[in-house]
Amino acid sequence: MDVTFIILSLITVVGAIWAVTLRNLIHGVLSLVLFFFGVAGFFFYLNADFVGWVQILVYVGAVAILAIFAIMLTHNLTAKDEPGFFSLRWLTGMAIAAAVGAVLWFAIKNNAAMLQTAPAGVTSSVADIGRKMMTDWVVPFEVVSLLLTAAMIGAIVIAMEQISHRK
């Protein structure tokens, strides 16, 4: 366990926890950005540079901005009447999360393969990824492209129909 891992873990975990708990939504999103950067850091750390860049571009560049827009558009800067920490709602949530986490923990702990260390010389160049995408993975690739297109159109259509209703 080296220092980088520890620092990155702290960043991500803290970012994630802030993101889901902070009342001020803008602050929440900013913590989320921190979290995204942390995950991107992990990707770099794991020699998956390309995924890291994509992570930054898509999440920090698009999703986070989109979220801020959504917050602005819905005039919801702070989450009002959110129940307190010791409310039943929060406790239930924590219990469920803990249960799921425990299951995963249990699964990982009981697997010897998890203890191996990282082999050297594992890289992922953009060219290799591109080649894989266009050969072995070309069908899922096209399906995902279609999905993305459909989602774009869908998002526009959904937002637009409402405009017409308003008129």
Add this chain to the structure above:
Amino acid sequence: MDENSHILSWLTFTPLIGAIVIALLPKRNESAARGVALFASVLALLEALSLWWRFDGAYAGLQFVEQTPWIAAIRVDYFVGVDGLSILMVLLTALLTPVALLASSPIRKHLRAYYALMLALQTGLFGVFTALNFFHWFIFWEAGLIPMFFIIKLWGGDGTERAALKFFLYTLVGSVALLLVFQAIYLATGTWDFIMLRDLAAGGGLAPKLAAMLQQAGIAITPERAGMLLFFGAFLGFAIKAPVWPFHTWLPDAYTQAPTAGTIMLAGVLSKMGVYGFLRILLPIFPHEIAACATPLSWLAMLTIVLGAFAAIAQLDLKRMIAYASMNHVGYCLLGIVAVAHAAGGASAHADWVNEKACALNGAIFQMFNHGITVAALFMMLGFLEERTGRRGLEDFGGLRAVAPVFAALFGISAMASIGLPGLNGFIGEFMIFKGAWPVITPFAAVSLIGLVATAIYLLNFIQRVFAGPLNERWAKFPDLSRRELLATVPLVALMFFAGVCPAPFINLTNTAAMKLVMLFQPAVQAVSRVTGM
């Protein structure tokens, strides 16, 4: 030719600068937007005219070329130039934008946004007609789409939601198809450059590369099929834009619902983007594929002409009628283009196929220009009609010639140009197209002639119902054209006469480029008659 003048870049971005200036105008100064827009578009017109003046029609290659690396990683160059295929389109864009701006007086809300979008649209159009690298060509192609979408949606008529959405979705499908096709081409060849791709395709090297690329991806495909697949994708993109039957159903709604200036730009220039795609991309880059598909394409061209004309007869809404008329006329361009691609056969005393095809292609290009002028004038005057009366039904008028003789005369001339009356511009293009297409695809050309008669039926019906007959008392105070409206209309009508009587200056611009394109389809003859300075 001064290579370093950057005239094309200046031309392309002049309107954009205008748009930015408008966007920076203070809100209380909205009315200045109109002046700025007009100024910018007239400036662009002057630049286009100077381009025309300096353009050498006898030179077959590209002129005013600017090429600088832009995104080196994926080999994207900023590469622009004009040749005979595009010069008329650049002129048309430059000419129609100020006209459309003059016809924009009914616009009352969001003036700044409106004029900025119109100018952005013009930049997009200039870009499409000058770009020679797919990458930024596509950016301009899309950049033309978006302002149009907003113009239809925000300033259009009552049914704009549906019209704008349909326009957007249809053209989006076309754009996605194009994008996929060019990505595949880039992956296979490593270039976005139209000119390099043309040379590659002419040597027969494109389809095998595509097939190899797909095979590497685990898709077993023959080169013929690979080429065909991509051809269909690109064809879809242009067929929707033109539009070609049966990809046209966005057209009547979009043309009808758009504000007058929007319709002028849509019918006058945007529809030419599709046809231009045939000229710039389908013919040069997919010569074998388009030749193999020539017969089905002839069917589509014929159906576009005939069904468009008949659909126009049935319309009771004048704008819809002219919308279908526009589709009908774009069909003629397609007929000429298909004739070029069709493998000529049959016996003839003068088997001079190159000249026949060059005639068809020149005719098609000239028809694009002519149709832009004519349909712009028609839609503009329909706009004046609607602006004055709020109506556009076939039966809502009657006898307007008595109160608005100048209006009636100018409309009549434009309608006659659309019918293809000799002496006006429409005839030359149609004659050349039919002259070239007749020997190559005789049956299709013969059936398409029905379109000429049907055009006369609906347009004369229009004139009879709207301008002749007893005056509808409701419009007894119908004003004749104002000075501003005359300023917008008369130049177009004058151009109709000029192009109809002296077509030579226009055809001289396009002829060498057209010959060069035709030669791609006549390799046997190329060796013999190498006269056009390739």
Add this chain to the structure above:
Amino acid sequence: MNPATHIPWIASYLWLIPLLPFAAAGVSALLPQRCRKTSAGLAIGVIVVSTLLSFCALAESILHGLEPHAGRTWSAMQTHEVWHSLIEFTWFNYGTTSLKLGFVLDPLTAAMATMVSLVSALIFIYSLGYMSRDKNFTRFFTFLSLFAGAMLGLVVTNNLLLFFICWELVGLASYLLIGFWYHRPSAAAAAKKAFIVTKIGDTGFFAGLLWLYHATGTLQFYTPDHTGALEQVTALAGLPGIMGLSLAGTIALLIFCGAVGKSGQWPLHVWLPDAMEGPTPVSALIHAATMVAAGVFLVARTYPLFQASPQVLTLVAWIGAFTAIMAATIAVAQNDIKRILAYSTVSQLGYMVMGLGVGGMAAAMFHLLMHGFFKALLFLGAGSVIHGCHNEQDIFKMGGVKKHMPITFWTYFVGTLALAGIFPLAGFWSKDEVLTAAFRWGGGLHKGPFVLGCLGVFLTAFYMWRQVCLVFLGEYRGGKARAGHKHVGQEEAETHHETAPGVPHESPAVMTVPLIILAVFSAFMGFSGLPEHANFIHHFLNPEHAPHVVNWFVIGTASALAFAGLGAGHLLYGVKPLAPDEPDPLKAKLGKLRDFLRDKWYCDELYEATVVRFVRIAAVVVDLGDRLLDGVTVGLGLLARGVSFFNFKFDEQAINCGFDGGCGSVRVIGRCFAALQDGRVQSYLRLVAVTAAILAFWFFLK
């Protein structure tokens, strides 16, 4: 053009003949309405200059045409060929070649140009009087000039494309002039009908033109090096066309379609009678003397193509003969003075087309030229009568006009006899030529056109004399003031409130002088085509095929039938003049047949029920198909919404209602589960997470 060859000066300036009227039209189109005198003066001045130039051309071509090999030949002409002189120029270049246009001076051109410009000039002058009160007077002369320019253009051109261009412009001028009183719905409809019906024929012409252009590589009729379109007919005759015809025949057939449309031949004759909605000078100029003859001229011009295909010539002959007899029978039963003349025109054009079909090109052209004069005369006379009778067009409401309008009567009388073919007036000679050609055409069935033609002569004489009797003889039947003039247009009514209503009056000199000049021509021009020896016209127009024999049988039969026709007309209408409101005696004689003829053989109704309906239905079907297509695309998007709606309805109606009543116990259990299913997303999510955790534990422990 070989620079060494001498071109007569008039051939070099031939283009001025059409261009001057075009220029006048352009200038006067830009003039404001108030410049009435300028516009009229310009139009008339220019047409007079064109006329003079045409006369020069005629003189020049007579000089050379009659002696084709007398030293001064212009190009290397074969002896049997007609003399011609050519000018050509390039319109534009395409590919490696160019599109050339040109003008030709030959006898055909010269004769036609002279007739057209002369008749036009007279009609222009007449219009000064006829249209004097019209508020669109300026425009009228603009359109007239446009028409004259286009018509003269097609006469002098040496190029089928330029011919087509002028041909279409002639059609445009005709459209504008028929619809001149645009506020009348009938005029607007007639104009549209004329344009579209002729356009149908023109489409065939256009196709023929395209084909000829491709097949010969040029559209020049003649070129200095003998590679013109008409000089390659031999090659074309050897190539296959469609329907078993040779290529030459196919092209000829397509070109003939244009002639059928423009010259009002069956089955495209329906527009011509309706075109009488235009002002009368227009009817005279366009729909009698010149434009409708353009179709005949077209066939004459491209005659070599027709000669190469006997089948097409046969078709031409029969169509002409049928049209001649059909229109003549219709004319018998009409009451409107202009419509009678219109059907007479259709009938006479039938004669010309028949003449072309039977091989008598010169005869047909001769008849065309003569017909131009006397039919213009008749129309202008009719106009004068209408003018004098206060816009009455129904011949049963006229009568006795001879007393009031002597000049009109006598000129009209000359015209009538000329049309009927009475010796020695123009019509006699020309009709005789056509009939002789038909007689010589062949035996058996090929005598058909001749027989029909002879029958037509009888009918022509009959209906013309019926008209003369009803209009000019007897007593005036229209004296009573009529409340509603059904044919009266506002402008036409405005033209004569200077005289008291009730009594016909003679027209002013500006109208009668052209009548007199035309009458003189109608009377004496026929002598240019005397048979026997020195048949000038024949030698002039077509030296190759000049018949030199007088056929006394034909002359005798035709003359006898013409006199019989006049006699029959006189018996019915002349002996006992009709009283006012007395019905047409023909009604008793012909019964139902008369109704059939009066209703024009129900041609309009037939077309209305077939072609027009077809176009309408096709348009509606296409439109519906389009909406359907649109529906499919939009519907794909709406499909999902539709399915869910159906599903919703199904749930609502079938499931809920059906089960609600009897399922009380199920409801109780349902309520328990319903509590779980509270509609909150997060509840579901919790449930999913807990279940997944439990399942996973169970899985691990197992």
Add this chain to the structure above:
Amino acid sequence: MTTLAHFQLLASMLFAVGLFGAVTRRNAIVVLLSIEIMFNAANLSLVAFWRYGPHPEQLSGVVFAIFGITIAAAEAAVGLALVIVIYRYYKSIEVDKMRSLKG
């Protein structure tokens, strides 16, 4: 040395945090963002498996991660558009108030 288990444990922890947010918070935007956290956790896990796996040259994990990111982006776009629409309709984006799923 960092083993695969470290990464997987971290990923499961992040997943749990995301799940907590998703089931607890009322604000629809936060719920969506929590789901993004879960996506990220899964992606991290995939990449780690790739890095430590027996066939790194196959690049499966990386490709999967990229697909995951794509889908997450699509989801975010549609989801946030929905949030806006829902806000206009209910004038609120509290998930508790949306109960149209109730049968």
